[in-house]
Structures are given as structure tokens and as C-alpha cells.
Amino acid sequence: MDWTGLELGMAQTRFLHLDFLLLFSALACLVSGETQVARVNEPATFSCDYNIPKKEMASYRVYWQNAERVVQAYVPGKKIEELIDPSYVNRTTAIDLSNNLSVTILSLQVPDEGTYECIVQKLVGGQYKRVHKLDVKLSIRADFSDPNIHEEGFFFSCWRITCSSSKGYPQPKLFWLKDGKELTSFNTTTFQDPTTRLYNIDSELCVNQTNDFSLTCLIKYGDFQVSTNVTLKRDIPFRRTLQPPIIASIVISICFFFIALILYLKRYHCQCPTWLVFRMS
Template identity: 45%
Template sequence: MDHTLKWGIPSKRPYLKLFQLLVLAGLFYFCSGVIQVTKTVKEAAMLSCDYNISTEELKRVRIYWQKDNEMVLAVMSGKVKVWPRYENRTITDVTSNLCIVILALRLSDNGTYTCVIQKPEKGSYKLKHRTSVKLMVRADFPVPSITDLGNPSPNNRRIICSTSGGFPKPHLSWLENGEELNSTNTTLSQDPETELYTISSELDFNMTSNHSFVCLVKYGGLTVSQTFNWQKSAKPAPSANQLLLWAIIIPVSACGISVIIAVTLTCLSCRHAARWRERTRNKESMEMERISPST
């Protein structure tokens, strides 16, 4: 019996057909010559033309780098020309697969770059090599920071969560025990030059109980988060007015006590001096009385 699997006959093993489709997709991607490079904003990306030529041959060939329908760089007669959008941040290395290096990557650099090499043949330039590189520029948000803003009202606390420098457009939410909370003053802005986003949000909560809040930022298929824990105090924290009152009472009390002590010591000293003077007078009187009869 022939057990050979034929392409025209439906297979009773669907996983085999799925495997065949995956193999075909992989072969198609490999044969298409598209290489993928993933970098983050402000980094440098090296894109290879995957073609080596000698220094002498470099003077005769033409090398073009373009992104979609936009020119990036060209090498003709050994001279390099860079288009304005990539000027001062794009260099070429003809000794290493005719690659180019794009510095200080921007989100707008996302796209497919194509390297084309033409060689002279019978009075005209003919295509000799062509390859494509897909550049993906990411902008990851850093872990959010949570700052304590103090007490907007008695028994209430306010905190703010913020992060910046990411893309695409983010969404910020506050969570406690898996449930989303109502936030206040949520702001979102985008830099017109870099296209990067900044987001922040405030949250008010009651200080009379323990809390564990999660600030969650979602952008694209990625997330970053930060946790804020609050432990209620055994005794209520004094308010600013109470602290000010104690700051006045303590010095005044200290001054009052000092005055009382000084007055008391002065009175005791005066009383002691008066007694001493009285004893002295009595003693002198007794002496005078003792001397008078004899006289």
C-alpha cells in the first residue's frame, strides 16, 4: 500500500499541513532577502548591503541606499553623497559589506531600506545586486516614578505617577487589588520633533487604611509598572497648623519658665539679704545695750 502523502489529497493529519505551511513561509522569508534589525530610539543601527567589492572596483560601481521611495545615501565614482534628512548622522563603511550606519535613531527612521548596486556593462549600468533591510525603531517607556504630593485635605493623601520618552501612545491606569481606580489630572503630551510621549496621573486616597497601588502604563503590546505601598500611622500625624502652634508654644513656655525662675531667685535673694540685715541690726542693738550700763 502506498502511504506517500500527496499535495492534492487532503491530509488526515492537520498538524502536518500546518508544518508544511510554516516551512513554506520560512523559505519565502529567507529567499526574499529581507533582514530585520531592531533598535531603540537614540541608538545606532548598522544596515548591511551584504556585498563586498575591492577598492578599485568601488570607483566604477554605483551604490544606492534608499528607504521606500526616499534616497538616503549614494556612492558614485568613489564619492559619497548623503541626503539632507540623514546628513550628519549617517556614515558608510565600504570595507564591510558596503553597510551604512544611522546614528541617533528617530521613530521616523522606521521602514525598509534597500541597497542597490549597479555595474557598468556595454556603456550602461546594470543591476548586479539588491538587498533589503527592515529597520524597526522602538521607544520603550522607562519604569514610572511615583511621587508623594502631600495632603490636599485632612486624612487624604495625593500621589502622582509619571513616565516619558516612549512610543506609541500610552494609557495610564491606577490599580488596587486588580481593580481600576478613578484618577485625577491625567495629562498626555507628545514632542512634535521626536514624536515621543509623556504621561502623568494623580491619585487621592484615604490615609486611615493600608493601601498597595499599582501604576500601570500600556503602550502597544508592552507594559511598565510601579507599585506604591502605604501603611497607616498608629497615631494621626499632626497637621501643619498643629506643628506651627507647638512651634510657638514651646519657646513661649520656655521663656515664661525662665522669667518665673529668675523672679523667684531674685525674691529669695532679696529675702535672704533682708534677714541678714535684720540679724545684723539686732546684733548691733544687743551690743549697744550691753555697753550702755557700763558706760
């Protein structure tokens, strides 16, 4: 057996394995990142996880960018204001060179959601080469208002109820729960403001119920939720005040109809003959 060849093959395998690990580690250093969830109108700070030696500051360039938009930059000898995208002017802090090249975005808005890249370049042999890259995914959250449940009325054994909530993000889903069991709404609408991109949601429900019952309006958005619980009672005031006017209006309408019908028949079908009118005169 050729032990020399076997040992040489094993050594090559170990070196290949070591090279693969080094390459994998290098790639991981370039593309590893984190995910952050931040609220609308609050700040968010991103860390690049990289430090530049003070003596070599002039040989480095740093860019924080979102897609093709430059959020903040460090470029010795250039005016940073000329590099930053207009949508981020006066909304970001300067890159903190002493703290992992971190940057802070002030007063977050929904359009700020996305992936942010930190790119570090070093001047080597007269050319800038990338030596570090980090991705940070930002998810925006805006809390919905507490759902407002409103009792519209009691119509023909149907309890009509509405629920609404506003100014939230991401896109919501609304659920009706009666005594813990999900109900089906007959009209749910979602509206997104074209400027702020915040959502409003409204829903209507019709419940065939004559006894007291508990009702919940639940709104889920992303990993968060908000809800309102109410107990609807059979003898609530609006049912006592709402039904009599409806009944009265129906009765009055029927009376007017019959009066009009009688007048019509009396005028066109019960007139006396002309010769009889002349004789009586």
C-alpha cells in the same frame, strides 16, 4: 495510451515548477530583509547581504535610502555629499564595501524610524540594472523614566494620587493596579514633543480607601514596560497635616458668613424709629 505525450506533459510540468522556484528565489533575493529595534541616541548598522568583486567595483552603484531620502551611496566618479539627504549628512558612515555593503547610522532619533532599502545596480550593456535589493525595517525605542507616584492628598475619603513618566517612545499606555487589580483613572494625558517626537504621560487617580494598600503605576510602550510600586499607609504624615487646615478654613469661612449675616440684619432690619431717637435726645 500515448506514453510519449504523457511523458512530454510531465516534463513540461516539472520545468514549469522549476521555473517557478527559480523565479520565487530570485524575488526573495530582491525583497527579503530583517527588522531591527534600536534605542534613541545609539547607532544602528544595516547589512545589505551582498558583496561586490573587487575587480568589478567600478561597474557597480549602491544606494541606501529611506523612502525618497538617500542615506548613503557608493557611486564611482561622483561626490557622495551631493547625493545624501541633508538630514543624514555627518550622521552615517561610508558604505563598507568589504562587509556586505553595510552602513551605520549614528545617534538615532525617532524620525529615523522606517524602512531602509539597499539597492545594488550593475553596469550591463551600457545601462545600470538592479541586481540586488534588500529592505530593513527599523523600529526606534526610547525608554521611559521610572514612573513617579505622588500623593496629592486625602479629600473626603478620596485618596488623590498622580503618576508621571517622560521621554519615551513609542506611544505609551498607563495602567493603575491596586493589589494586582486594574483601576480606572479619571484623567490621563499624553504629550508628544513636536521636535524629538518623544512622549510624556501623566495620570490622576482617586481611590476610596481608608486602610493601607499597595499601588502600582505601570507604563507599556511597544513590547517593553516600566513600573513603580508603593505602599500607601493610613497614617502617613500628609493626612495628619493636610486635613486640619482644610477643616479650620471651612470653620472660619462659616463664622465669617454668620457674622456678616448678623451685621446685615442688625443694620437694615433692627434700626430704631426716627421719632424715638429725637424724643430720647
